[in-house]
Amino acid sequence: MLRQVAVLLERENEKLHAKVAALIHELARLRGADASAAERQLAFLKELLAQREQALFGPSSEQRPRRDAEPAPAPGPRRGHGPTSQPALPRVEVVHVLAAADQMCPQCGGTLRPMAGQTEDAEEITVVERHFTLVTHKRQKYRCACNGCVDTAPGPLRLAARQDVRGQRYAPEFAVEVAIGKYCDHLPLERQARIMRREGLAVASQTLWDQIEALATALQPTYEALQRHVLAAPVIGADETWWRFMRGPESKRWWAWSVTSADAVAYTILESRSQAAARQVLNGYGGIVLADGYGAYDALARAGPRFTLAHCWAPWTRPVAPRRGGCAPPSGPSSRRRSWRSSARGRIGSARCPRAVSARRSATCWGYGRG
Numbered sequence: 001m002l003r004q005v006a007v008l009l010e011r012e013n014e015k016l017h018a019k020v021a022a023l024i025h026e027l028a029r030l031r032g033a034d035a036s037a038a039e040r041q042l043a044f045l046k047e048l049l050a051q052r053e054q055a056l057f058g059p060s061s062e063q064r065p066r067r068d069a070e071p072a073p074a075p076g077p078r079r080g081h082g083p084t085s086q087p088a089l090p091r092v093e094v095v096h097v098l099a100a101a102d103q104m105c106p107q108c109g110g111t112l113r114p115m116a117g118q119t120e121d122a123e124e125i126t127v128v129e130r131h132f133t134l135v136t137h138k139r140q141k142y143r144c145a146c147n148g149c150v151d152t153a154p155g156p157l158r159l160a161a162r163q164d165v166r167g168q169r170y171a172p173e174f175a176v177e178v179a180i181g182k183y184c185d186h187l188p189l190e191r192q193a194r195i196m197r198r199e200g201l202a203v204a205s206q207t208l209w210d211q212i213e214a215l216a217t218a219l220q221p222t223y224e225a226l227q228r229h230v231l232a233a234p235v236i237g238a239d240e241t242w243w244r245f246m247r248g249p250e251s252k253r254w255w256a257w258s259v260t261s262a263d264a265v266a267y268t269i270l271e272s273r274s275q276a277a278a279r280q281v282l283n284g285y286g287g288i289v290l291a292d293g294y295g296a297y298d299a300l301a302r303a304g305p306r307f308t309l310a311h312c313w314a315p316w317t318r319p320v321a322p323r324r325g326g327c328a329p330p331s332g333p334s335s336r337r338r339s340w341r342s343s344a345r346g347r348i349g350s351a352r353c354p355r356a357v358s359a360r361r362s363a364t365c366w367g368y369g370r371g
Contacts, residue, residue, distance in 0.1 A: 010053070017046060086125065095119075132201040135171075159214040172218075175211035182212065226266050227283070233261035235288045237312075238281070238297065243269055257281040275299050282307065 021042055103112045143150045158168040159175055181187040187195075189205040196203050230236060237260040245254040257268045259281060270277045278296040282289070288308045291297045301309040 006053075013049065017042070083123070089125070130199065132196070132199060159211065159218060170207075170211055172215070175215040178208045179212050179215055223266075226264060227259070227268075230259050230261045230264050230266045231283060231285050233287065235290060235310075236261050236285065238278075238289050238291045240273060240278075240294070245269075245271075259285075275303070 021039070024039070024042060097114075098112065104110070105112055137155050139155050140153045141150060142152070157172065159170065159172055160168055178189070178192060181192050182189060189208045192208060193203055193205045238258070239260075240255050240257045243254045243256040245252045254269055254271050255273045255277065257270060257277065259266050259268075268281050270280065273294075273296065275296045278300050282300070285307050288310050289297060289301070290310050290312055292312055297309055301307060
C-alpha cells in the first residue's frame with residue numbers, strides 16, 4: 001500500500017515539475033529574459049526533492065548491499081532471560097506413573113514395564129498454603145510412691161504478652177511471623193488479622209500488637225547490644241528525621257534518630273530533636289561523628305561528651321555549588337546561609353585532629369551522609 005502511494009506521489013510530482021517548467025518558460029518569454037537561470041533553480045529543486053524522497057522512502061542504511069555480496073548468516077535462536085534459577089527453594093520430586101489400565105502394549109497386548117532411570121523431567125514452582133495449627137501441649141505429671149514429690153515435665157518456651165496464661169497462648173514463631181509481615185512487608189495489623197481470619201484463625205489486631213510488644217521485650221538485650229556495637233566504632237554517622245507518632249485521634253511529630261557504623265545501624269525514636277535527645281542517642285560517644293549541619297551536634301560537641309565532629313560535605317556543597325552561566329548568586333538570607341556554610345566548611349577543613357582529616361577523606365563519599 002505504501003509503495004503504491006509513493007508511486008502515485010512521484011507521478012504527481014513529475015506532472016507538477018513539467019507544469020512549473022512550462023510556466024517558467026512562458027514567464028521568461030513574456031519578460032524577454034533568459035530562462036536558463038530559472039531552469040537551473042528548477043533542477044536544484046528537483047534534486048532536493050529526490051533527496052527528501054530517498055530519506056523518507058529509501059533504505060535506512062546509506063550503504064546499499066552489492067549483488068555479489070555474501071548472504072547474511074541466518075539469525076540464531078532468540079536469547080531471553082530464561083527460567084530463573086531457584087537455589088534457595090526446597091526440591092520435591094513427584095513421580096507420575098501410568099494407570100494400571102494403561103500399562104498394556106497396544107501392538108502386542110503385553111505388559112509395559114518401567115524403564116530404569118528413564119523419565120521426562122519438568123520443573124514447576126508451586127506454593128504451599130500457610131495454615132495455623134492449635135497445638136495442645138500435655139505436660140506429663142510424675143509422683144513418687146511415697147507421695148512426697150510430684151513433678152511436671154517442662155513445656156515449650158513462650159512469649160509472655162500478659163501476666164496470666166492468656167498471654168502465653170501464641171508460639172514465638174507466630175510473633176515472628178507477625179513482626180516480619182508488619183516491618184518487612186509493610187502489612188498493617190488490621191490487614192494481617194483479616195488475612196488470618198480468611199485462613200481460619202480468629203484473632204484481633206490488638207492481640208497481634210501484644211505479640212509484637214512481647215517479642216520486642218524479649219529482644220531488648222539484643223537491641224542494646226547492637227547500640228553498644230555501633231557506638232564502639234571509631235567513626236559513626238548520625239542523623240535524624242521526623243516520625244509520626246499516632247496516639248488516639250491525634251498525631252504528634254516525634255523524631256527517629258540513627259547512628260551508623262560500617263556494618264550496623266541502630267535507631268532510637270524520641271519525642272524531641274533537642275540537644276538532650278542527641279546526648280541520649282550518642283550516649284557518651286568519644287570518637288568521630290559524621291553529621292549534617294544541625295546545630296544540636298555542634299552544641300553537643302562543644303558542651304561534651306568530647307567527640308570530634310566531621311560534617312558531611314553533601315548538604316554543605318549543594319547550596320554553594322557554582323551555577324551555570326557564571327551568574328552571581330542573589331543576595332539575601334539564602335546567600336548569607338551559604339556564606340555561613342562556606343565559612344563553617346573552612347573551619348572544619350582547618351581541624352587539627354588527624355583522625356578527623358582521615359575520616360573526612362574516607363567518609364565524604366560515604367553513602368550515608370546525604371543530608
